[in-house]
Amino acid sequence: MSDESPVVEPLTDVRSPVNVTRHDRMFEGKVWDVVSEDFDYNGETITRELLDHPGAVAVLALDDQDRVLLIRQYRHPVRARDWELPAGLLDEAGESPVDAARRELAEEVDLAAAQWDVLAEYWTSPGGSNETLRIYLARQLTELDAFERTAEEADIEKRWVSLDDALAAILARRTQNPSLTVGVLAAVASRAGGWTSLGAADTPWDRHPVLGNDTW
Numbered sequence: 001m002s003d004e005s006p007v008v009e010p011l012t013d014v015r016s017p018v019n020v021t022r023h024d025r026m027f028e029g030k031v032w033d034v035v036s037e038d039f040d041y042n043g044e045t046i047t048r049e050l051l052d053h054p055g056a057v058a059v060l061a062l063d064d065q066d067r068v069l070l071i072r073q074y075r076h077p078v079r080a081r082d083w084e085l086p087a088g089l090l091d092e093a094g095e096s097p098v099d100a101a102r103r104e105l106a107e108e109v110d111l112a113a114a115q116w117d118v119l120a121e122y123w124t125s126p127g128g129s130n131e132t133l134r135i136y137l138a139r140q141l142t143e144l145d146a147f148e149r150t151a152e153e154a155d156i157e158k159r160w161v162s163l164d165d166a167l168a169a170i171l172a173r174r175t176q177n178p179s180l181t182v183g184v185l186a187a188v189a190s191r192a193g194g195w196t197s198l199g200a201a202d203t204p205w206d207r208h209p210v211l212g213n214d215t216w
Helices: 099-107 162-172 178-191
Strands: 019-028 033-041 044-052 056-061 067-075 079-085 087-089 111-123 130-145 157-162
Touching: 019 044, 019 056, 019 079, 033 111, 044 130, 056 111, 056 178, 067 162, 067 178, 079 178, 087 099, 099 111, 099 130, 130 178, 157 162, 162 178
Parallel strands: 056 130
Antiparallel strands: 019 033, 033 044, 056 087, 067 079, 067 157, 111 130
């Protein structure tokens, strides 16, 4: 019997391009669209409808006391005011993801940060949407003049919470927001490892459907 252990590849998503034979835009919305596509897969033609999304960024702002700044705002689809991280769409032409994160941090919570790192990335619902979201860790925070907010953001509630208390709320299922969940879990794990998992703020975003490329 061989003493050699089998080589196990690291867990990683694998890009799998397919031949798209039809692409129709069924609905054009203010923020995102709905498209219908036919594609060849495993010898058959498959039809799928999907939400075509520009992508987004979220910011886990952490102060020198290990407190994260959360916001609570109204979300109409779920008829609730949920606790979230500051976040926003990549809807400004030519704006880099980290610049979008800087803008959202200023507009939603009146903060700037001197230190930026990539904390996590995820697809929000890969079975029905191409939306991908990058979470930044922002540190060395300073306050800015208050930004004039409107619509659902007009009555944003802000709260500083210890990272451990935020984790407890997630594990107790008292909060439901995915960016908050992914961001806090990633931050707690990265902190335990001395923050060695963080990426540079300008790390290429290969898995973004527009900003990415075919190399990953």
